[in-house]
Ligand SMILES: Nc1ncnc2c1ncn2[C@@H]1O[C@H](COP(=O)(O)OP(=O)(O)OP(=O)(O)O)[C@@H](O)[C@H]1O
Ligand SMILES: Nc1ncnc2c1ncn2[C@@H]1O[C@H](COP(=O)(O)OP(=O)(O)OP(=O)(O)O)[C@@H](O)[C@H]1O
Ligand code: SF4
């Protein structure tokens with residue numbers, strides 16, 4: 001029998017009402033701008049994460065990565081779609097309540113500046129009744145050790161640490177309730193390269209030591225390639241490609257993935273002739289009909305402008321949402 | 330007025346021992362420390378370094394835009410042989426936006442939110458050029474076309490809020506280019522943008538420098554961006570340029586252990602070492618020091634695998650290859666393969 005995936009998301013739809021930025025608010029206030037429409041942040045997303053797996057989630061700004069991460073972690077309720085934890089509807093599964101934890105890009109934003117690191121880490125396991133007050137100090141010291149900080153850190157405040165150390169505190173805090181799945185939303189994006197490598201190594205070690213599963217959100221393809229077993233590529237709220245990392249990087253199937261890989265700068269010291277994808281990322285308020293990528297796609301044909309391509313299996317374990325593959329398959 | 334030295338005529342920008350400090354309660358800290366480098370017309374220089382290494386302060390110092398408690402403490406900045414340090418404010422106003430332009434990470438530092446794009450662009454032209462309004466508008470339109478903005482005529486009549494982030498940044502770049510500056514200083518203008526948009530902007534900048542012969546200083550923390558863009562690279566650490574050379578020298582045969590460590594810590598380097606997925610990366614241990622507590626001698630020594638007692642006095646400028654310089658007591662030998670055995674990183 002197949003074991004069900006640790007977490008399965010099926011047919012997830014999530015939209016948001018207006019959230020104008022200050023410029024737009026100014027524009028509307030002065031009557032230059034009509035009130036904004038709603039954003040379809042996730043438009044029918046299906047992904048599964050197997051136990052012990054690292055699934056990478058890649059996409060440009062606004063493609064819906066954080067939204068999907070927050071839906072996966074149960075912090076956002078989608079309008080449609082189901083979440084299954086080891087095959088069972090999640091709301092009926094008690095472990096899922098703290099079985100999934102999130103690690104954020106900027107831990108200082110989620111770390112209360114007035115609480116000492118020890119209290120920050122112990123907060124959730126105390127509320128969940130996982131530890132007693134008496135066991136707290138030892139428990140916290142153990143977690144700090146796991147993430148490579150010394151026990152003395154417990155008595156200090158988050159702002160007294162460097163960026164890399166704060167990232168470690170954020171991870172220790174997520175680990176405190178013994179989750180099975182960590183949803184990591186750009187956890188190293190704010191770190192310098194030299195420090196980023198330290199934190200990426202920590203993710204690797206913890207995975208081995210604790211058997212953790214990750215949903216790892218990043219716009220950095222180098223990081224994703226290094227860490228992830230499988231990769232999902234999001235474009236304007238839809239998964240356009242889903243494949244084992246090695247295969248995706250060796251031979252991307254979707255024209256968008258191909259463009260993304262071609263545009264990612266490499267360390268090769270050779271004046272590159274940059275060839276850019278045509279046009280802009282379209283507004284998520286008014287995504288193009290048919291395949292969302294068609295206005296920028298070098299290979300689009302008539303059908304792409306009208307019909308949404310389904311995410312289909314194009315080879316064992318490889319999925320792409322593109323009419324080219326449908327035609328070929 | 331003194332006549333510029335003959336060599337300065339080929340050099341667009343010559344920076345010597347440029348130093349910028351901040352007055353703090355604990356005493357002055359040096360954010361830009363005796364920087365020296367040159368830039369030729371049409372050349373692209375990548376200025377790379379981690380957060381706080383002094384990249385932006387270098388850019389501001391070159392443009393005399395250092396606000397208190399910061400101050401330029403010394404050094405020389407010559408543009409086509411003309412000394413810019415100590416220039417009166419009105420001369421700086423004439424230079425900025427005309428001969429020298431700066432592009433910031435946030436385009437809204439350039440754009441005025443309540444003015445239409447055409448208004449802003451025409452004003453920028455007329456501030457420095459005796460042209461008619463129609464001629465200025467024509468120039469503005471051409472600049473938008475050059476940076477790849479579709480439907481430029483329509484965009485001219487938009488307000489900044491009607492444009493996407495990538496489009497705003499391109500308009501800011503177009504404004505910087507309006508008066509065909511000799512020198513452009515770009516401070517991480519693509520860091521907040523998606524790679525597909527970044528590629529477009531890098532492509533446009535490259536073409537512009539080649540065609541217009543402008544010198545470009547591209548500030549970034551991303552080594553891979555300069556790899557494909559720059560002719561030469563300066564690597565900054567704790568306020569100093571610790572290594573400079575051609576892009577190939579710095580990225581393929583780095584002499585400074587810090588440069589080497591940075592390159593080695595990237596996932597790309599791990600991939601080149603033929604590692605398997607999930608294998609550990611090779612980070613530089615520790616973190617960059619705060620300016621107020623810089624280690625004595627070579628500021629990198631507490632993190633450096635090659636450090637020994639000799640590294641306590643300030644390091645000399647080594648020249649491992651022609652045009653390549655490294656501020657180090659124990660530079661790596663030229664040609665040390667980038668992803669070679671870790672042994673070559675060990676202290677001698
Ligand atoms: N709370 C919200 N209210 C309104 N719109 C939202 C909200 N959260 C997200 N959105 C919109 O939903 C879309 C997807 O956003 P999301 O944050 O998931 O993207 P992302 O892929 O994480 O982008 P980034 O790389 O910039 O973090 C965007 O268009 C965004 O503006
Ligand atoms: N007002 C100030 N007082 C004291 N130090 C300052 C002040 N402003 C900046 N600095 C210091 O100057 C140094 C250089 O800063 P700068 O902004 O140039 O760094 P950077 O290399 O551009 O970093 P980033 O990649 O984060 O933009 C930093 O270490 C910073 O702490
Ligand atoms: S479906 Fe069509 S437009 Fe979309 S990526 Fe494939 S070929 Fe391009």
Ligand SMILES: [Mg+2]
Pocket residue numbers: 065066067
């Ligand atoms: Mg996000």
Ligand SMILES: [Mg+2]
Pocket residue numbers: 384385386
């Ligand atoms: Mg900066």
